[in-house]
Amino acid sequence: MTPVWDIDPHPEATDREGPGNFREHDIHPFAEGMTPPSWTLVAGEIQGWADVVCELGRKLEAKDDIGHPLPEELAKIHNSFERIHPFIDGNGRTGRLVLNLILVRLGYPPIIVFKRQRESYLTALRRADAGDCGALGELIARAMEDNLNRFIVPNVAGPARLVPLAALVDEEFSIHALRQAAQRGRLNAVQGPGWRVEIFPQVGRCVPGVSAQTQQAAESQLRRRLPKRAVGSLSRVLNWRQRHSAESRPVRCGADSFSL
Structure with missing residues (x-):
């Protein structure tokens, strides 16, 4: 001032x-x-x-x-x-x-x-x-x-935010459909040695096309990297919202x- x-x-x-x-x-x-x-x-x-x-x-x-x-x-x-x-x-x-x-x-x-x-x-x-x-x-x-x-x-999640595209395959989504969605920008994905999809466009939200088991596993990796206070605050804020x-x-x- x-x-x-x-x-x-x-x-x-x-x-x-x-x-x-x-x-x-x-x-x-x-x-x-x-x-x-x-x-x-x-x-x-x-x-x-x-x-x-x-x-x-x-x-x-x-x-x-x-x-x-x-x-x-x-x-x-x-x-x-x-x-x-x-x-x-x-x-x-x-x-x-x-x-x-x-x-x-x-x-x-x-x-x-x-x-x-x-x-x-x-x-x-x-x-x-x-x-x-x-x-x-x-x-x-x-x-x-x-x-x-x-x-x-x-800044703290690192590779825990990314999983191989093949990990998202289930009865509803084939690898071909997922690859097309990534190419068209309908999945938050990056291409390196094969497509990898970002699990956390918004933390704590359900991501379309991602099985609950896959998302929970990735979230678990992320939470192990976050400070305890950050994990607690994230959970409280999301629950309140x-x-x-x-x-x-x-x-x-x-x-x-x-x-x-």
Whole structure:
């Protein structure tokens, strides 16, 4: 924030309200109705918020029941920070960075909120303001899964992600049909000394044309390579998403992240 602030500081900021300092102004109510606390309460509110985060870490470390699915608890924490609005500017960016710090400290993958998710993200925050953290939890869970699939799994899975095309042959799919599907791009396959098919275009999903036994064997190899925390987080995120899939709509992601 400092380079940006040096060029274009907030017009209402005092010398004591630069990057890293709490605001000393009250924030006008937002159009949606949320009113941040008075600036005199910010330090105490942030301390209380930090205590809640630390308590969540202790419960997870002790494997205690946290009372809600983890993504919803993370959504509640993120929304609480945004409701405090501790800085005069940059609260959205800071809140998302702090959320990622919490995720990494807890052993989970960081998340990215993309530009095309802006409206979905803001709508989910407004619903969380009213006490419903489900939509924001869903967005966080999807982002965690996406980053697992996009960055973490490919870097640790290695050859466990690939099986010979012949391993997929069964009564329904002949080797000829599978080879044609690979050549036409209908299977996520690569050609080397013979075709090999990628089992994990999305981890934890059923892959058409792949027998359950074959996929389970490949998943078992992958999970042996993943850190225990990553396997646990992957399972929890996928299980939570499966329970909520009937209530949620797909979130389309763009190429660029955005700032508030």
